Amino acid sequence: MVSARGVERLLSVLGYADGESFAHRLDPLTKIVILSCFCALAVLARSLCLMLAGLASAFILVWRSRVGLRRILGRLRFLIWLLAILFLLQVLFTRAGRPLCGLDLRAVGIGADLVITSGGLVKGAVMASRLLMILISSIFFVTTTEPARLACSLISHGVPYRYGFMLVLALRFIPIFQLEANTVRRAQLARGLKIDVPGPRALVRLARYTFTPLIVSALERIGTISVSMEGRGFGLKGRRTFLRESRLRLCDWAVSLGSLGIVSAAVVLIR
Amino acid sequence: MIDLEGLSFRYRSCTLPALQNIDLRIADGEIFLIIGESGSGKTTLAKIMAGFLGPGSGEMEGKVLIDGVDVHAVPRQNLVGLVGLVQQDPESQMVTLNVKDELAFGLENMGVGRREMEERISWALESTGSIGLSERQISSLSGGELQKVAISSILALRPKVLILDEPTSSLDPRSAWEIGDVLGRLNSQGVTIVVIEHRYSWIAARASRMAVLSHGSVSALHSCPLIEKTQARSAARRQPPKTLSPDPLLLIEHVSFAYDGTEVLKDVTLDIRRGEMVGLMGDNGSGKTTLLLMIMGMLRPSRGQVKFAGRRVEVTSAIAREVGMVFQNPNHQIFESSINDEILFGPRNFGIPREEADARLSDVAATLGLRDRGESSPHALSLGEKRRLNVASVVVYEPHLYLLDEPFVGQDQGNVDRIMAIVREKVDRGASCLLVTHDPDLASESCDRIAFLKRGRVLVQGPPDHVFSTLDKEDEKWYLPEGWRGS
Numbered sequence: 001m002v003s004a005r006g007v008e009r010l011l012s013v014l015g016y017a018d019g020e021s022f023a024h025r026l027d028p029l030t031k032i033v034i035l036s037c038f039c040a041l042a043v044l045a046r047s048l049c050l051m052l053a054g055l056a057s058a059f060i061l062v063w064r065s066r067v068g069l070r071r072i073l074g075r076l077r078f079l080i081w082l083l084a085i086l087f088l089l090q091v092l093f094t095r096a097g098r099p100l101c102g103l104d105l106r107a108v109g110i111g112a113d114l115v116i117t118s119g120g121l122v123k124g125a126v127m128a129s130r131l132l133m134i135l136i137s138s139i140f141f142v143t144t145t146e147p148a149r150l151a152c153s154l155i156s157h158g159v160p161y162r163y164g165f166m167l168v169l170a171l172r173f174i175p176i177f178q179l180e181a182n183t184v185r186r187a188q189l190a191r192g193l194k195i196d197v198p199g200p201r202a203l204v205r206l207a208r209y210t211f212t213p214l215i216v217s218a219l220e221r222i223g224t225i226s227v228s229m230e231g232r233g234f235g236l237k238g239r240r241t242f243l244r245e246s247r248l249r250l251c252d253w254a255v256s257l258g259s260l261g262i263v264s265a266a267v268v269l270i271r
Numbered sequence: 272m273i274d275l276e277g278l279s280f281r282y283r284s285c286t287l288p289a290l291q292n293i294d295l296r297i298a299d300g301e302i303f304l305i306i307g308e309s310g311s312g313k314t315t316l317a318k319i320m321a322g323f324l325g326p327g328s329g330e331m332e333g334k335v336l337i338d339g340v341d342v343h344a345v346p347r348q349n350l351v352g353l354v355g356l357v358q359q360d361p362e363s364q365m366v367t368l369n370v371k372d373e374l375a376f377g378l379e380n381m382g383v384g385r386r387e388m389e390e391r392i393s394w395a396l397e398s399t400g401s402i403g404l405s406e407r408q409i410s411s412l413s414g415g416e417l418q419k420v421a422i423s424s425i426l427a428l429r430p431k432v433l434i435l436d437e438p439t440s441s442l443d444p445r446s447a448w449e450i451g452d453v454l455g456r457l458n459s460q461g462v463t464i465v466v467i468e469h470r471y472s473w474i475a476a477r478a479s480r481m482a483v484l485s486h487g488s489v490s491a492l493h494s495c496p497l498i499e500k501t502q503a504r505s506a507a508r509r510q511p512p513k514t515l516s517p518d519p520l521l522l523i524e525h526v527s528f529a530y531d532g533t534e535v536l537k538d539v540t541l542d543i544r545r546g547e548m549v550g551l552m553g554d555n556g557s558g559k560t561t562l563l564l565m566i567m568g569m570l571r572p573s574r575g576q577v578k579f580a581g582r583r584v585e586v587t588s589a590i591a592r593e594v595g596m597v598f599q600n601p602n603h604q605i606f607e608s609s610i611n612d613e614i615l616f617g618p619r620n621f622g623i624p625r626e627e628a629d630a631r632l633s634d635v636a637a638t639l640g641l642r643d644r645g646e647s648s649p650h651a652l653s654l655g656e657k658r659r660l661n662v663a664s665v666v667v668y669e670p671h672l673y674l675l676d677e678p679f680v681g682q683d684q685g686n687v688d689r690i691m692a693i694v695r696e697k698v699d700r701g702a703s704c705l706l707v708t709h710d711p712d713l714a715s716e717s718c719d720r721i722a723f724l725k726r727g728r729v730l731v732q733g734p735p736d737h738v739f740s741t742l743d744k745e746d747e748k749w750y751l752p753e754g755w756r757g758s
Contacts, residue, residue: 192620232377
């Protein structure tokens, strides 16, 4: 089981990592295109070779972005178990392909044979690679994209300001709520609340004692934020100006079109 | 310039008025101080003066005129260049992710051009001495830095009047005095400043006048500079316990701790004996809360060990019954829907018999002034009452060691006295207390020993006189009690 502190540390590692790499300089919109290409490849590709090529590309992108690949992978160790389970399930239950080995389970009271096939191995590897590719490409996006620049880019490219601002507010306060949830958890422990008691009643009790303080705290923050926003003219009628503006450069167009072209060709030709 | 004419206000949900018949005139270029106990109407007055509360939010009589403009006769957004309000909690006021965007937010809303925006941002940051923060992420700022950015973000809009509601309540003394310097600089540039505070020594010398608010009315008007009187909290300094047990109740041995590679505590050694009250002081971020969490077994030291009653602290559940901790934010530690249930939350979890718990509840609630409201919702309490409830919820199960993490933030003297009285009583009866505080006067009067943390290390520890003498030599003048300052 992953501890709350473990999740907190994982999230701190998976945030934006300041840098000057080529990936950092790309417009966030371009990186959304790259991420979408990887996700499309993960969903559409059936060939193990294509999947492994995509996975290798995703790893190279994170490595070249100099965001601490080794540190990130260290924090993702628990996911190896998830990938292993996914792989094993496919190996055990896929019957297609050439049988490689078998085991008669009738002797231990299970009325079926266990047959491991070449199809099962390939499907297991494809499924595990699919999940890993989505994960690594998401890490690439999150660690190289400054949230404020992301919001600015979205607004500059047509997303209404209020929605872009909602994204900024969410990014601003989610870590604070995470820290608050941690403090609430510590306050519960300090006053003797046991959380490892099994059963639905204990779970409901725990949820109540966790959400009540968090909601009260959030409501207080909302009051402060609205005074802060109103006091600085939020919603003032007239044209809003922007300190930052985001424009797609030639390299952004080249990378976006290149990614779309390569992935489309690969999926159509190899799949 | 600011005229309050016969101002009265009552919230819709309340029967009693929050403000009653206030007449006040604040001249251009003044630094005007408003003080008063918790619940006297200070924040309500600040919000009304800044136009955030008005006839739409309750029953209001009278007028607030700033530069001849009735602030309730125009939409709030149109007051941006006239009056700005800096609120108590700087962190919650920030709506963007980095400092420059935070300052640009208001200017963008007003439609200011990019070149002028850049100029105003630089000017505002320079005025508050925070130009070095311009490229920083909001999440990386300290409490003092956050407050300077909050002031800058209002200042960039060039308001004629700046109102600050308890701007230093969560800051360490060094940061509070720095904010005082910032306000002095702004005032010399012609900004009229209204400061609302409980503890005001950091601004008293700069203020021109001071109003005392009591039960919603101005009860006194003084000329400044005023020296903040440390009220006769206790007739005399706490007498040290006559005999101390040779074995420490809590022993912290060469403890170090790092968050993701950053060392927060470095080789900290400290002990507390039965019947001792020990003060823990130091700047925001010096490692005080981390040390408390480590004592509770919520963080594990990277080096060294923490022992409670001779046993190494491994998990919280093993010591929770004997070590009671009051956390900083009152809302994070209120779980139940009535005050009585909240006080009984700990005793129920620890399996204290019902009759015994009820008897203790009655005593504790009476001492902390919560008895008559036992069935009310704790969330309807004022900040001061919530703080008393937090303390009551721990005192009721009578732990051997109390860990109090800045329990007096935003509290008036009456609340401080009430909480200290019950903690002192427990300590006099043999319990121990580690009190995190930014108040040197309180530490000097109430603590048998003080430990001062600086950047994660114990700079000095010992009896108060020894500690303050060392802090004086180390030029930590912000942490000296009134008697030491200027001596």
